[in-house]
Amino acid sequence: xxxxxxxxxxxxxxxxxxxxxxxxxxxxxxxxxxxxxxxxxxxxxxxxxxxxxxxxxxxxxxxxxxxxxxxxxxxxxxxxxxxxxxxxxxxxxxxxxxxxxxxxxxxxxxxxxxxxxxxxxxxxxxxxxxxxxxxxxxxxxxxxxxxxxxxxxxxxxxxxxxxxxxxxxxxxxxxxxxxxxxxxxxxxxxxxxxxxxxxxxxxxxxxxxxxxxxxxxxxxxxxxxxxxxxxxxxxxxxxxxxxxxxxxxxxxxxxx
Amino acid sequence: xxxxxxxxxxxxxxxxxxxxxxxxxxxxxxxxxxxxxxxxxxxxxxxxxxxxxxxxxxxxxxxxxxxxxxxxxxxxxxxxxxxxxxxxxxxxxxxxxxxxxxxxxxxxxxxxxxxxxxxxxxxxxxxxxxxxxxxxxxxxxxxxxxxxxxxxxxxxxxxxxxxxxxxxxxxxxxxxxxxxxxxxxxxxxxxxxxxxxxxxxxxxxxxxxxx
Numbered sequence: 001x002x003x004x005x006x007x008x009x010x011x012x013x014x015x016x017x018x019x020x021x022x023x024x025x026x027x028x029x030x031x032x033x034x035x036x037x038x039x040x041x042x043x044x045x046x047x048x049x050x051x052x053x054x055x056x057x058x059x060x061x062x063x064x065x066x067x068x069x070x071x072x073x074x075x076x077x078x079x080x081x082x083x084x085x086x087x088x089x090x091x092x093x094x095x096x097x098x099x100x101x102x103x104x105x106x107x108x109x110x111x112x113x114x115x116x117x118x119x120x121x122x123x124x125x126x127x128x129x130x131x132x133x134x135x136x137x138x139x140x141x142x143x144x145x146x147x148x149x150x151x152x153x154x155x156x157x158x159x160x161x162x163x164x165x166x167x168x169x170x171x172x173x174x175x176x177x178x179x180x181x182x183x184x185x186x187x188x189x190x191x192x193x194x195x196x197x198x199x200x201x202x203x204x205x206x207x208x209x210x211x212x213x214x215x216x217x218x219x220x221x222x223x224x225x226x227x228x229x230x231x232x233x234x235x236x237x238x239x240x241x242x243x244x245x246x247x248x249x250x251x252x253x254x255x256x
Numbered sequence: 257x258x259x260x261x262x263x264x265x266x267x268x269x270x271x272x273x274x275x276x277x278x279x280x281x282x283x284x285x286x287x288x289x290x291x292x293x294x295x296x297x298x299x300x301x302x303x304x305x306x307x308x309x310x311x312x313x314x315x316x317x318x319x320x321x322x323x324x325x326x327x328x329x330x331x332x333x334x335x336x337x338x339x340x341x342x343x344x345x346x347x348x349x350x351x352x353x354x355x356x357x358x359x360x361x362x363x364x365x366x367x368x369x370x371x372x373x374x375x376x377x378x379x380x381x382x383x384x385x386x387x388x389x390x391x392x393x394x395x396x397x398x399x400x401x402x403x404x405x406x407x408x409x410x411x412x413x414x415x416x417x418x419x420x421x422x423x424x425x426x427x428x429x430x431x432x433x434x435x436x437x438x439x440x441x442x443x444x445x446x447x448x449x450x451x452x453x454x455x456x457x458x459x460x461x462x463x464x465x466x467x
Binding site: 052054075076077078079083085086089090091092093102103106151161 | 368369371372373374375376377378379382387390391
């Protein structure tokens with residue numbers, strides 16, 4: 001068994017007397033992809049932000065590599081953790097190269113090393129190298145998203161947090177990105193926490209699916225077990241897939 | 257009277273007064289930028305200061321310009337008769353648009369971008385200098401542009417407290433009912449304001465980040 005990379009111990013987060021997440025306890029092993037699935041406003045993004053100290057737990061403890069986040073120096077912690085969000089997170093006044101090379105630059109890498117790393121990453125996420133000198137607004141949504149993934153991977157962090165990174169893409173590009181991300185993950189074996197409300201995305205990418213509802217984690221299962229879960233919220237998500245199956249059935253001319 | 261006559265009669269004085277005028281505006285604007293931008297940034301970091309600081313700048317803006325010059329005259333060190341008092345008053349006038357635009361410009365940076373920077377491990381200083389200021393430069397410059405145009409206008413009144421500038425020509429012209437003399441002050445003042453507005457407007461466009 002791989003060692004534990006991330007651990008939530010009875011974590012509650014409250015702001016303005018409103019509790020956003022209740023008593024979260026779960027763990028992620030090294031190299032695993034945990035997908036946090038839930039409706040909008042269920043606390044999944046909050047959970048993610050508790051990991052890199054964009055938020056601090058009201059009670060309980062988040063441990064990164066065995067050390068409580070409260071004992072990590074926040075800047076150091078964040079540079080160890082790649083962070084990918086929807087395309088809006090790119091800096092519009094930075095070239096693609098500067099966007100991707102951000103964390104290495106902050107870490108004080110030598111410019112030559114940053115340059116070669118940027119080219120390596122562009123190739124890794126399937127973008128032409130001449131994109132390095134362009135600006136985000138000159139790229140399409142899908143291309144920007146690849147840049148976002150490259151930026152998160154730049155300093156080769158052991159942990160990746162992804163907050164609905166493919167949320168703003170059209171369904172076809174989205175599927176492509178999911179598949180490429182899966183292949184990338186097979187190769188890089190990062191510890192990934194991936195937030196989404198898309199059940200299909202969760203089933204594609206996850207080694208574990210954590211289902212959240214109303215600020216609580218209602219279950220954590222492998223994708224296979226998730227499919228057979230009697231949990232009502234899981235069933236609600238799976239209904240979306242059944243619609244697809246029905247349409248598939250119509251197309252094949254099966255009786256309705 | 258032809259244009260040539262007009263220029264030969266008023267030209268030298270117009271040039272001299274324009275330079276004085278420019279000096280008043282440039283000096284006060286320089287000080288207002290040096291004070292206003294840091295104050296605007298400070299207010300984004302310490303929100304409890306936003307009410308007192310913006311409130312003060314607002315209040316100054318509501319004082320009629322003539323009265324403000326009058327108020328300053330009896331104050332030791334900064335007051336008295338002459339250019340120094342005028343520069344203090346003009347600086348006070350220029351503060352509001354500069355502070356306010358710095359403040360709103362920085363607060364107007366997309367929170368998702370700020371949060372992305374923070375999540376990548378940028379320090380507050382790096383966020384400010386690499387993200388927030390570059391992205392709000394257009395808005396900050398718009399504030400400086402407003403302050404400049406106001407400054408060029410208000411500086412004409414500074415002649416009443418002996419600070420010189422194009423106001424000298426205008427007020428003397430008014431006193432002796434000499435329209436040409438009024439024009440000799442008013443035309444360069446208008447041109448200055450228009451030029452400053454156009455020039456800074458162009459710069460603003462160059463510095464506004466496309467997205």
